[in-house]
Amino acid sequence: MEIYTIKEDILSRNNEQAKEVRAMLSDKGIFYVNLMSSPGAGKTTVLSKLIPRLSEDFRIGVIEADIDSDKDAMTIERETGAKVIQIHTSGACHMTCQMSYEALEALGTDGLDLIFLENIGNLVCPAEFDTGADMNLVLLSVPEGDDKPLKYPLMFEVANAVAVTKLDVAEIFDFSLENAVKNIKKRNDSAKIYFTSALSGDGIDELEQYIRNEAVKKIRKD
């Protein structure tokens, strides 16, 4: 009982801080995307496909959050040349807004238009913490199965968009696109859904266009 009270206090403070972070980024004309998924669903790969296309119009920064290793930051730097920082979470299973804020400070937001946060690979905890991002982009990889929205409700409830990844192996894994859509919509009827394959390139243009449009809407509006 006490634990849940404490947790509510933490979440309430987190939500307040998230509003402040969004306002701060809004003042600077920056669009902030929180990328979440299970481990190995393809977050870094999708970023490495999106960033070169988006770089034509946006100055991009990337925050790579992991419990350990700097592999993903190295990959993004090597493959995209974007400004990148690796955050280690000291064992933590998610990014709180305070961690997100400190990461933004460490990255340095001056001169950037679009920042991606690659959250910890975890389909549960990161969904509970508003990072101050303007968009929650959730990946669901084909090998995980089309039933994941049934088992991990909150992640799909907080998603602005869901990108199904590794579409090229859908037949091997007996993944039903129809069931995936049905299960995502059960949790969140308004989330945009994209079917992508980094290998074949399927759906990457559409996903890029969606992010571009949302970013332009915010940056222009501000």
Next chain:
Amino acid sequence: MEIYTIKEDILSRNNEQAKEVRAMLSDKGIFYVNLMSSPGAGKTTVLSKLIPRLSEDFRIGVIEADIDSDKDAMTIERETGAKVIQIHTSGACHMTCQMSYEALEALGTDGLDLIFLENIGNLVCPAEFDTGADMNLVLLSVPEGDDKPLKYPLMFEVANAVAVTKLDVAEIFDFSLENAVKNIKKRNDSAKIYFTSALSGDGIDELEQYIRNEAVKKIRKD
């Protein structure tokens, strides 16, 4: 600062209770296996392959833990006929020992020799909580990538055994068995490692034999 103190208290109480649960199961001659992995790594599928083989010698119970859905319990019941219970964790990202204890009570341990707990699909949080199990069996699926032990250290540190799953797609996903072994051993030099495919049947006999031997050792010793 306060948060971490609370967490330490919780973990310390959890560890005390885990000793009690292990002692209780030991008195009853029951071997208890905690199965952990990312979402969609194949926990239910591996169980549905292991249980029919192990059923020849053990009376088996299964605890299926999910945030929502009863799909896995239905699958285990249909495919193995084992005694099974579905636990919903009210959003929680892991099983504490208290939850594990309550699940064992709800399942009913009388007359059982071997109990599997299929933990929440999460490569972070479940590793922090000793469930009272005799064995932590961790799955690492090929599509997730061979680098996961680098990014999710604790899960591989607490593993007694790691079963690489979906071995049949290793070539499609450019998964290096050598790197996987190296990365697992970096975290835990004593963990047993099995390479399995539920599709081809590779490695299932070896994994079954390992669980059988460990269970017999405990049950006989008691």
